[in-house]
Amino acid sequence: MQSLHNLSLEELMQFLSKEGERPFRAKQIFHWIYECKVDHWEKMTDLSKNLRFRLKENFLISSISQRNIQESKDEETTKFLWELSDGKLVESVLICSEKRRTVCVSSQVGCPARCAFCASGQEGLMRNLTAVEIFEQVYQIDKFLHLKGERVSHVVFMGMGEPFENYDNVLKAVYLLHDTLRLNLSQRRITVSTVGVVEGIRRFTNENLQVNLVLSLHAPNQHLRKKIIPYARKYSLEDIIEAMVLFAKKSKRNITYEYTLIKGINDLPQHAEELGSLLKEQPCTVNLIPYNPVPGLRLQRPEKEMIENFRHILSSCGIVTTWRYTKGKDIAAACGQLALQERKHVDFVAS
Numbered sequence: 001m002q003s004l005h006n007l008s009l010e011e012l013m014q015f016l017s018k019e020g021e022r023p024f025r026a027k028q029i030f031h032w033i034y035e036c037k038v039d040h041w042e043k044m045t046d047l048s049k050n051l052r053f054r055l056k057e058n059f060l061i062s063s064i065s066q067r068n069i070q071e072s073k074d075e076e077t078t079k080f081l082w083e084l085s086d087g088k089l090v091e092s093v094l095i096c097s098e099k100r101r102t103v104c105v106s107s108q109v110g111c112p113a114r115c116a117f118c119a120s121g122q123e124g125l126m127r128n129l130t131a132v133e134i135f136e137q138v139y140q141i142d143k144f145l146h147l148k149g150e151r152v153s154h155v156v157f158m159g160m161g162e163p164f165e166n167y168d169n170v171l172k173a174v175y176l177l178h179d180t181l182r183l184n185l186s187q188r189r190i191t192v193s194t195v196g197v198v199e200g201i202r203r204f205t206n207e208n209l210q211v212n213l214v215l216s217l218h219a220p221n222q223h224l225r226k227k228i229i230p231y232a233r234k235y236s237l238e239d240i241i242e243a244m245v246l247f248a249k250k251s252k253r254n255i256t257y258e259y260t261l262i263k264g265i266n267d268l269p270q271h272a273e274e275l276g277s278l279l280k281e282q283p284c285t286v287n288l289i290p291y292n293p294v295p296g297l298r299l300q301r302p303e304k305e306m307i308e309n310f311r312h313i314l315s316s317c318g319i320v321t322t323w324r325y326t327k328g329k330d331i332a333a334a335c336g337q338l339a340l341q342e343r344k345h346v347d348f349v350a351s
C-alpha cells in the first residue's frame with residue numbers, strides 16, 4: 001500500500017474525484033496530517049465514515065514505526081530508532097540547542113563508505129531508503145515536538161548512509177521537507193553531508209538549490225583518507241575539492257569541511273599543517289569533531305590539548321574553525337550506534 005506522503009495535493013484530489021468526493025477534501029486531509037499531526041484516519045472527524053474507510057484501504061499515514069527512543073541525561077539529544085516495513089532498522093537524532101531543533105536523518109540502511117570510526121559503516125550498505133522513509137523520520141519527530149508546542153527547525157543528512165549514493169530519493173525528500181503544504185522547511189535550513197561522491201557534488205551544484213553542502217574530509221591527504229574512509233579510493237581528493245570549490249562559487253557560499261579528530265591517527269601537528277596548506281585561500285570553515293568512541297572499535301578521542309593545538313595551527317593558516325562537541329555521549333549518539341546495538345541484540349536473541 002502506498003504512503004500518503006507520496007501524493008501531491010493534486011494527486012489526492014484526483015483520487016477523491018474518482019471516489020465521488022469533492023476535491024477540496026484533499027486540503028482537509030493535508031491539514032489533519034501536516035498541521036494537526038493526526039496519525040489515524042478515524043481521527044479526521046470532519047470526513048465521512050465511508051471516506052475514512054476508503055482512505056484507510058488505499059493509503060498509509062506511517063510507513064515507519066518507532067522501535068526505541070533514548071534521551072540523553074542533559075535532555076539535549078534524543079535518539080530514535082525506526083523499524084521499516086521490511087523490518088530493517090534506521091535511526092535519527094534530535095538535537096536541541098537553544099531555539100534550534102535539528103534532526104539528523106539517515107538516507108540509507110547501513111552505509112557503503114565504511115568509515116573506520118563509524119558504527120553505520122561496520123556492516124556496509126543494506127539498501128537505500130525511499131524518499132518517504134527519509135521524509136517520515138523528520139515528520140515523526142516534528143509530531144513528537146508538536147506535543148510540546150515546538151517544531152523541527154533544521155535538518156541535516158548526517159545519519160546512516162551516504163546521501164549522494166541515494167541521490168534521487170534524497171532530492172525528493174528535500175522537496176517534501178520544503179513543501180509549503182507539508183513541513184515548509186526553508187532550504188537554507190537543510191544540510192547535506194557527503195564523503196565526496198564527485199558526480200553527486202557536481203549534479204547537486206547544478207540543481208541551483210539553497211540547500212547547504214558539507215564535505216566529510218577527515219584527513220589532509222589521499223593516503224590517510226583512504227585508510228579512514230575506504231570508499232575514498234573511488235575519487236581523488238583533488239577532484240573532490242575542485243567540485244566543492246565550484247559548488248561554493250556557484251552557490252556563493254562558504255564551504256564547510258567536517259574533520260573528525262581521532263587520537264594518534266589524524267590529529268597530529270603535521271596533519272594540521274598539511275590541512276592548512278590544502279585549504280588555504282579557500283572560503284571555508286573546518287568543523288572539528290572530537291571522535292565519539294564506539295564500542296568494539298579501538299579508536300580514541302584526542303586529549304583536549306591536542307585539539308586546541310590542531311585548531312591553533314589551522315587558525316594560523318588563516319582557516320576558520322569551529323569545534324563541535326559530540327552531544328548525547330550517554331545514548332550512543334554516533335551515527336548508526338543504536339541500530340547496530342539493536343541489531344546485535346536481535347541477532348543474539350535469534351541465535
Ligand code: SF4
Nearest residue numbers: 111113115118121161
Ligand atoms: S560516517 Fe557517515 S559516511 Fe562514514 S560510514 Fe558512517 S554514515 Fe557512512
